[in-house]
Amino acid sequence: MLSEIExxxxxxxxxxxxxxxxEWRDLGRLDYEAAFAIQRGLxxxxxxxxxxxxxLIVEHPHTITLGRNGHMENLLAHEDLLARxxxxxxxxDRGGDITYxxxxxxxxxxxxxxRAWNRDVGxxxxxxxxxxxxxxxxxxxxxxxxxxxxxxWVAGAKIAAIGVHISRWVTSHGFALNVTTDLxxxxxxxxxxxxxxxxxxxxxxxMARREEVIERLVDHFGRVFDREMTGEFIYD
Amino acid sequence: xxxxxxxxxxxxxVEGTLTKxxxxxxxxxxxDEPLFEISTDKVDTEIPSPAAGTLQExxxxxxxxxxxxxxxxxxxxxxxxxxxxxKPAAAASAPPVQAPAPxxxxAPxxxxAPxxxxxxxxxxxxxxxxxxxENNIDLSRVKGTGAGGRxxxxxxxxYLGERPSPAAARPAVVPLQAPPAPSTYVxxxxxxxxxxxxxxxxxxxxxxxxxxxxxxxxSAHVTTIHRVDMTKVAxxxxxxxxxxxxxxxxxxxxxxxxxxxxxxxxxxFPIVNASIxxxxxxxxxxxxxxxAVALENGLIVPVIRNADEKNVLGLQRAIVDLAxxxxxxxxxxxxxxxxxxxxxxxxxxxxxxxxPVINQPQVAILGVGAVTKEPxxxxxxxxxxxxxxxxxxxxxxxxxxxxxxxxTAKAKAVLENWSEEVL
Numbered sequence: 131m132l133s134e135i136e137x138x139x140x141x142x143x144x145x146x147x148x149x150x151x152x153e154w155r156d157l158g159r160l161d162y163e164a165a166f167a168i169q170r171g172l173x174x175x176x177x178x179x180x181x182x183x184x185x186l187i188v189e190h191p192h193t194i195t196l197g198r199n200g201h202m203e204n205l206l207a208h209e210d211l212l213a214r215x216x217x218x219x220x221x222x223d224r225g226g227d228i229t230y231x232x233x234x235x236x237x238x239x240x241x242x243x244x245r246a247w248n249r250d251v252g253x254x255x256x257x258x259x260x261x262x263x264x265x266x267x268x269x270x271x272x273x274x275x276x277x278x279x280x281x282x283w284v285a286g287a288k289i290a291a292i293g294v295h296i297s298r299w300v301t302s303h304g305f306a307l308n309v310t311t312d313l314x315x316x317x318x319x320x321x322x323x324x325x326x327x328x329x330x331x332x333x334x335x336x337m338a339r340r341e342e343v344i345e346r347l348v349d350h351f352g353r354v355f356d357r358e359m360t361g362e363f364i365y366d
Numbered sequence: 367x368x369x370x371x372x373x374x375x376x377x378x379x380v381e382g383t384l385t386k387x388x389x390x391x392x393x394x395x396x397x398d399e400p401l402f403e404i405s406t407d408k409v410d411t412e413i414p415s416p417a418a419g420t421l422q423e424x425x426x427x428x429x430x431x432x433x434x435x436x437x438x439x440x441x442x443x444x445x446x447x448x449x450x451x452x453k454p455a456a457a458a459s460a461p462p463v464q465a466p467a468p469x470x471x472x473a474p475x476x477x478x479a480p481x482x483x484x485x486x487x488x489x490x491x492x493x494x495x496x497x498x499x500e501n502n503i504d505l506s507r508v509k510g511t512g513a514g515g516r517x518x519x520x521x522x523x524x525y526l527g528e529r530p531s532p533a534a535a536r537p538a539v540v541p542l543q544a545p546p547a548p549s550t551y552v553x554x555x556x557x558x559x560x561x562x563x564x565x566x567x568x569x570x571x572x573x574x575x576x577x578x579x580x581x582x583x584x585s586a587h588v589t590t591i592h593r594v595d596m597t598k599v600a601x602x603x604x605x606x607x608x609x610x611x612x613x614x615x616x617x618x619x620x621x622x623x624x625x626x627x628x629x630x631x632x633x634x635f636p637i638v639n640a641s642i643x644x645x646x647x648x649x650x651x652x653x654x655x656x657x658a659v660a661l662e663n664g665l666i667v668p669v670i671r672n673a674d675e676k677n678v679l680g681l682q683r684a685i686v687d688l689a690x691x692x693x694x695x696x697x698x699x700x701x702x703x704x705x706x707x708x709x710x711x712x713x714x715x716x717x718x719x720x721x722p723v724i725n726q727p728q729v730a731i732l733g734v735g736a737v738t739k740e741p742x743x744x745x746x747x748x749x750x751x752x753x754x755x756x757x758x759x760x761x762x763x764x765x766x767x768x769x770x771x772x773x774t775a776k777a778k779a780v781l782e783n784w785s786e787e788v789l
Contacts, residue, residue, distance in 0.1 A: 157695040199385045225410040250376030251409040280408040296411040341569040
């Protein structure tokens with residue numbers, strides 16, 4: 131076995147200084163509430179410094195969530211109708227207005243201590259957008275920002291939404307990227323209170339596998355946030 | 367008196383919306399206890415109190431947007447009357463700076479460099495390493511089929527054969543009109559007017575699919591079925607389940623009895639705890655039993671390590687813990703690896719008999735059917751007994767039918783003549 135130093139030299143990193151570690155995990159399909167409970171646990175552990183930064187990836191069943199400062203009028207369907215359509219509805223403590231989660235969407239929940247990165251929530255959100263833009267570029271899609279809004283757009287349609295919660299500089303919630311999302315579910319809401327079209331990678335002609343997209347996101351996440359990403363797929 | 371101000375949450379952020387007061391005027395607040403929440407640019411932030419004391423007045427109501435450093439509240443802390451403005455503890459008091467290197471927990475365990483990630487199982491031969499380097503292969507993506515998942519030259523050749531060319535794998539950014547390079551993408555099925563819905567398989571589903579077919583292709587599957595009289599175990603279970611629950615806080619099921627019986631049989635017939643590598647038989651000294659756990663959209667087989675060192679209580683604890691963490695997605699990668707034998711409890715879903723597929727590279731899997739009361743002939747009389755069918759699927763390449771039946775008969779004998787204390 132080569133020593134680590136040799137490995138580093140082989141990789142051509144040119145420096146032995148190592149980026150802080152960030153553990154990523156794909157939790158597969160999981161209820162919003164179950165994923166929220168996992169996030170809360172990790173946030174507390176992160177605050178106490180017991181664990182490294184985390185990057186959770188999950189896919190939720192059909193769910194609509196409303197942020198703390200969201201507006202119920204952006205929910206276009208009555209909660210009863212949602213229940214009949216098999217869509218869960220949750221109030222939650224992230225920033226942003228209303229959004230939809232469902233199968234075919236990659237939801238990323240970074241749990242980072244921003245004190246170890248940059249105490250700047252604006253920079254954090256821009257960096258998360260950059261991760262998504264760079265990952266989309268790997269699939270030939272030109273993602274872009276539409277200031278002053280938050281999120282990522284392709285050709286004028288929103289492909290990724292962002293909503294974050296911060297407590298003692300530790301982040302939770304994150305982003306939702308539409309890969310093969312059934313966009314018809316967005317009819318129930320005015321996404322983030324914006325009357326703008328939504329899109330997905332599949333709608334733009336890219337049938338990427340979830341795993342491939344996650345790999346690209348993890349890769350760019352490590353680069354953009356300067357973190358050494360460790361983890362592997364054990365669930366879907 | 368301490369003045370609480372709207373904190374600056376970042377260089378580019380000049381104002382924030384106060385979304386929620388977590389305390390009311392008159393409430394006591396501890397220093398660093400969350401006092402209010404603000405919203406800036408899709409980010410909600412809890413702001414801790416800069417001081418301990420009584421929240422005297424709230425100057426900015428919920429929903430209002432104010433500039434940074436605006437006083438939003440006053441806290442009576444009994445410390446004189448000079449209203450010294452204090453910034454909330456969490457806010458960066460100086461303009462935000464790129465945090466310096468000392469990351470809190472970031473003294474990382476050794477993690478290999480990108481060229482050869484740590485997840486690669488087993489040592490690598492110089493040839494494999496050279497091939498990987500020359501072809502720029504990320505070895506963590508190559509499935510090893512050698513001993514202990516070790517990557518062989520054949521694995522690399524197979525991987526190179528199926529890998530898309532680097533150019534296709536990473537298409538350059540192209541304008542939207544140009545279709546993306548298709549090689550790694552499954553083209554959407556022809557639009558057939560909603561008669562069919564296309565959804566890519568989850569990674570777990572793909573892995574299960576690959577594993578099942580690979581297993582059927584690899585092993586010569588044969589299943590033998592023994593009928594086991596579980597009456598004795600059922601009586602112990604019925605008598606002790608409440609005490610067990612009260613004493614240990616977990617439910618007692620039949621499964622740990624079956625695991626215990628399988629362990630005894632594996633000790634007696636170590637070849638059932640073996641695996642095949644090429645023309646060698648690998649006998650494993652550890653008995654690590656995988657327990658199949660059904661998930662919402664799939665299946666995972668966490669492993670009870672050194673199952674032979676555990677009694678019924680220890681096994682039941684391990685089963686409950688692994689199953690709960692499997693369902694809440696809290697398993698660690700090494701908890702689903704290294705199994706030497708597997709047990710699948712389809713009886714919990716009502717099945718009486720099934721023929722399970724071997725969990726490669728193992729050579730046998732024991733299926734447990736439901737325990738049901740049945741009329742049974744004993745000494746020419748009909749009795750009602752609690753019966754259960756055990757199905758052993760074995761790899762006939764390595765295990766002959768006679769041995770498979772001796773193995774299953776041993777497990778059956780342990781269950782029928784159960785003699786261990788449970789509580």
